[in-house]
Amino acid sequence: MSEVRELPLVEAIKEAYRQEMERDESVFMVGQDIAGGIFPHTKGLVEQFGTDRIVDTPLAELGMYGTAFGAAMEGFRPIVDFMFAGFFLNAASPILAQTAQFRFIHGSQMSLPMVITGACGAGMRLGNEHAMLVHNMIAQVPGIKVCMPSTPYDAKGMMIAAIRDDNPVAFIWHLGTMMDRGPVPEEPYVVPLGVADVKREGSDVTLVANGFQYKNAGIVADRLAGEISVEIIDPRSFSPLDIDTILKSLEKTGRLVVVDESWESRSTASEIAAQVVDRGFDLLDAPIRRVTIPNMPLPGGHMEPYVAPNPDAIEAAVRDVCR
Amino acid sequence: MALGKEQMKLLYRNLVRADHFDKMMMNRIMQGKLIGFYHPGDGAMAAGVGASTFLGDDDILNPHHRAHGLGYAAGRGVDIGRYLAEHTGKVDGCCGGRSSFHWSFPEKKMYGASGFIGWHFCPVVGWGWASKRKGNQMVLMASGDGSYGQGGAHEAMLFAMNWKLPIVFFCENNGMAIHSTISDMHPMPDISSLAQGYGMPAVVIDGQDVFAVAETVMAARKHALAGKGPTFVEAKTLRLREHDVGTPDLARAEPREAAYLEELKKRDPVVLATSRVLAEKVLTQKQIDKIYKDAKAEVEQVEKFADDSPVAQPSIEELLAGVYVA
Ligand SMILES: Cc1ncc(C[n+]2csc(CCOP(=O)(O)OP(=O)(O)O)c2C)c(N)n1
């Protein structure tokens, strides 16, 4: 068997854009400076698809998002790139108040197929506004799907799934994974949204983590190898959330640590904890631990590495539930 | 409003200082001695210096993001040591090392930068409203041509004109926003044309001429303090380098042309100001040399202060205590 080619995560995302735009004329991208490219995921696309489909806008997130919103109603399938995911907040009202809830309120007649994307994450020490992960803010609202890949394989498959999905999907990606390399098949394929993935099998504790934190989880599992057997589950999607895969793992481990690069309160970590207590209380042998950003704006500077979830904090939590 | 000799000297000195600070930041980011980004102001430091040097102490000053506001910080008399300590995550940083490049000096009525371009179009309304209520103070709100794409710009201009708020909308138009050129983003070449729809007085000036900028802003300030409302001041400037250090320098998807950039260099504001102060005998070459020597010494002092300051790494408990007012 020939070896599967390796690509960095950003290139995997770009391949998804390219293949889907080749497949379907109605797919187009809109964003700021995407023709020149801020991150490598859009570089070179304008040469192939032209400015009708790689649409640069003025520095105006509302207008930029409006292009996607209205065009989706007219049968297009936009991908709207906010550059840094946090900038979506400048278009939060049409996204959260209208787009997500529109279909339902108007009798489930319309669909709004679109992908909302942007990069984010701690690691560059830029401070809250550039680093902040927005998945929980969006996932709170029913009617929009939210996901984040951890590997190049998932990045391509989930982006293709997001583009083909008839619902609005927020696909965020973590800057700390941008250049991570991994196997990516050349042909188009789909990684279904709303399905978690057991990325590493283990028997003592279930560790849920994704994006950059998936890598930190791997570091901790390596550190503890021979001592504590860690099962790593990548939720991949935050909404819908695949709780069954987590419950199934807990049947084996009875212990749960959830890493979420977001605030401690009202996060995906909290949601998983609540659902597990609801449906799997009897499976638990220890309290659930959440490894998150404490309830403070993420500072930049030298504080970011220890305020954001990190291997030491994850290891401490794993040891704590395995005592 | 003609400038006096002493005023011209001060402007010249601040321009040279600001230029040195910008180069210091450039050097440091390339040496890995700065946290986060740096968006160089090379060749475009005059607008900030001219706009800020003669503001009143009670005036509110919102700096432009380019050069991380250094032209404005230099004009305002901000402690550049604490500014740099912030950019390096040190204990003596003006925000305790938390803000990375989103610094603020509330005691100087510089309420702080945000990573969201155009964020200031929201609070500027309240800055203007409060200034009008209090009297005898105004707002200098600086930002770039790109930022005027934000819808909030229109709300700010609407409120400012409706309520005759004492605000100067100071736009540094360098014709670029990252890889986008002005003609990609705006139907009209002058951003100040937007103000006309609101009946706001608007002027276009040479942003490379530190003296012209200062004269215009002082006149607009007088207008504002007299209760006559806002003014739009558009300072035409340029961008010599890439958007931020390390990003390719593109116009849309193509590299910007070297010949064009060479042409821009001829508009270096320090060179322009130097020939004027010499020609008008405001300063002698000897005095200019001294200004350069002092600026160099200040940079050394600023760097030493920041480098000597300990890394800011407070405990989670200490940080949590800073989220809410006790
Ligand atoms: C809300 C928001 N959108 C996009 C960006 C990315 N961004 C940073 S600077 C910039 C260009 C700003 O252009 P302009 O206002 O003309 O200032 P200049 O950089 O030219 O000095 C952009 C698009 C941002 N920081 N915030």
Ligand SMILES: [Mg+2]
């Ligand atoms: Mg500009």
